[in-house]
Amino acid sequence: MKIKKIGLAVLSLFAFGGVLLGTTSCDDEVISNAPQVEVIEGTTIELASITLDTENVQKVFYVGDVFNYENLVVNRRFLRRDVETERILDNNLVDQTKIFFIDTSEVDMNHVGEYLVYVSVRLGSVMRRESYRIEVKSSLFETTPNITYAAGLDVSFADNTKIKTYLLNSEELDANNLVDNMKFKLEKATNDGDGNTTIQAQDLTKNNVKIEQSVNRNEIGTYMIKVTYDNGNININGKNYENKVTSYVIVDVVNPIRRIQVLDTSTAVFNASIDGIDAEQAGWQVRVTPTVGSAYTDNFTYDKYTIENLDIFKWGRQQEVKVVLNADPTVTCTKIIQINESQTQDIRAYYDLEPDASEFVDGKPTKMLLAGTDFIFGPLPNKIDSDIYYDSGATYTSNRSDSYGSIQFPTRISIKGTAQPIKIVMDKPGQIVVFYASTNDEERDITFYNDKNGQIGDELQVGYTSSTKQVISRITFNAATAGTYYILNTSGGIYVHGLIIAKSK
Numbered sequence: 001m002k003i004k005k006i007g008l009a010v011l012s013l014f015a016f017g018g019v020l021l022g023t024t025s026c027d028d029e030v031i032s033n034a035p036q037v038e039v040i041e042g043t044t045i046e047l048a049s050i051t052l053d054t055e056n057v058q059k060v061f062y063v064g065d066v067f068n069y070e071n072l073v074v075n076r077r078f079l080r081r082d083v084e085t086e087r088i089l090d091n092n093l094v095d096q097t098k099i100f101f102i103d104t105s106e107v108d109m110n111h112v113g114e115y116l117v118y119v120s121v122r123l124g125s126v127m128r129r130e131s132y133r134i135e136v137k138s139s140l141f142e143t144t145p146n147i148t149y150a151a152g153l154d155v156s157f158a159d160n161t162k163i164k165t166y167l168l169n170s171e172e173l174d175a176n177n178l179v180d181n182m183k184f185k186l187e188k189a190t191n192d193g194d195g196n197t198t199i200q201a202q203d204l205t206k207n208n209v210k211i212e213q214s215v216n217r218n219e220i221g222t223y224m225i226k227v228t229y230d231n232g233n234i235n236i237n238g239k240n241y242e243n244k245v246t247s248y249v250i251v252d253v254v255n256p257i258r259r260i261q262v263l264d265t266s267t268a269v270f271n272a273s274i275d276g277i278d279a280e281q282a283g284w285q286v287r288v289t290p291t292v293g294s295a296y297t298d299n300f301t302y303d304k305y306t307i308e309n310l311d312i313f314k315w316g317r318q319q320e321v322k323v324v325l326n327a328d329p330t331v332t333c334t335k336i337i338q339i340n341e342s343q344t345q346d347i348r349a350y351y352d353l354e355p356d357a358s359e360f361v362d363g364k365p366t367k368m369l370l371a372g373t374d375f376i377f378g379p380l381p382n383k384i385d386s387d388i389y390y391d392s393g394a395t396y397t398s399n400r401s402d403s404y405g406s407i408q409f410p411t412r413i414s415i416k417g418t419a420q421p422i423k424i425v426m427d428k429p430g431q432i433v434v435f436y437a438s439t440n441d442e443e444r445d446i447t448f449y450n451d452k453n454g455q456i457g458d459e460l461q462v463g464y465t466s467s468t469k470q471v472i473s474r475i476t477f478n479a480a481t482a483g484t485y486y487i488l489n490t491s492g493g494i495y496v497h498g499l500i501i502a503k504s505k
Helices: 175-180
Strands: 003-007 013-016 019-022 038-040 043-053 060-062 073-082 088-097 101-104 113-123 126-137 148-156 163-167 183-191 197-204 210-212 221-236 239-254 257-262 268-271 285-290 296-299 305-308 318-325 332-340 345-350 375-377 381-384 387-390 395-397 402-404 407-409 412-415 422-426 430-438 445-452 455-464 473-479 483-488 494-504
Touching (some): 043 088, 043 113, 148 239, 183 221, 257 332, 345 430, 402 494, 407 494, 422 494, 430 483
Parallel strands (some): 060 126
Antiparallel strands (some): 013 019, 038 043, 073 088, 113 126, 183 197, 210 221, 257 285, 305 318, 345 494, 375 422, 381 387, 395 412, 402 407, 412 494, 430 473, 445 455
């Protein structure tokens, strides 16, 4: 702890021959070589010097103490001169002041050592400074003769090291074995009162100390093991002081893999697919640099690595994707790829589900036809008394910022019940990818049907949302033949965020 400056805002007056002179306070300034003076009734008063009485001031502290200067006495000495002749009329004018400044910028209460404390006094623009010495000691026990106290504790592992490094999930790292193989040595000190201290070393066992540790071999991190030796209290001058010492050793749990790099710096080219790119089939190789040992080459597999920042419909342009180590997502590298249009499918992605406004009647949607597409968000027509009407339609919401991986969805449409399906006409066989989520914190179904005579027909596939509201899932429905298909939620309600339609070419 360092205390820079302390000012006392107490006004002090001194009187010489019935003349009162007031002192002022200031921060540290450069002292003039030609001191300015106060001119009073043909004489001048100069601040000549200051003296410090530190007899009753605390000058010995211990590490961590708060510095104080209680009982410090500061005296000022002045010169009185004749203005005309400059003859010294009196050089022994002295008073005591409580206006002074303490500068402890050189004092460090957190470290053992001797330090100077500076005291400054000012009169006008003239400042005089003196200092006194303090000492910061490590322990009160050091200065008390004829007691034996715990002065230090040396802790190490079996191999005499204080830091051990283990790989993540290493079977070698066992917290109990760490403690069983640690070594403890206590240093006991005795001061004879003449400034001589005797140190004796004593081996301890784990039963003599308290060990606090929370090492987790399944989580990367730096773990400190705290070891404390406590030998009760020592009474000095009627006051009890703790006689204990603490030491630490460190365990680092690190990732087995420090760096990865996809080999072959040329641009990887893929054809568009609703399933993304297949780096395994492309035969990617990864150069792996482990934390311990030599680098090696690994085959890319999706159980070890994940590809992020990929837009599978960004055709004809290069893009930089990120390859992530599944075991530790902080270990990554990049790879330049290019996706060309599919040679086997006509793929269209619809991430902005804004409906055609012409399908709204009196401010209510009768059906939602996605502009420029051939699929409709319900409802289905129902016939009553020969009049055709529509049940309440789907609900459309814009200005969203939802995402699934690197795919962003600015809109969503909610559907609920058999009256609000998604109707998709497939003129060729293909696949329909749906990005969807529950409208509440519960699992809900999303079901794929064929068409029978203009109505919902047989159930072909079923999937389920996450049980957490608005967590987006993805499902692929297979349209084995050309025809009309329906996607709906039988009850409860789901959000549909986006669609991908892939038809055979």
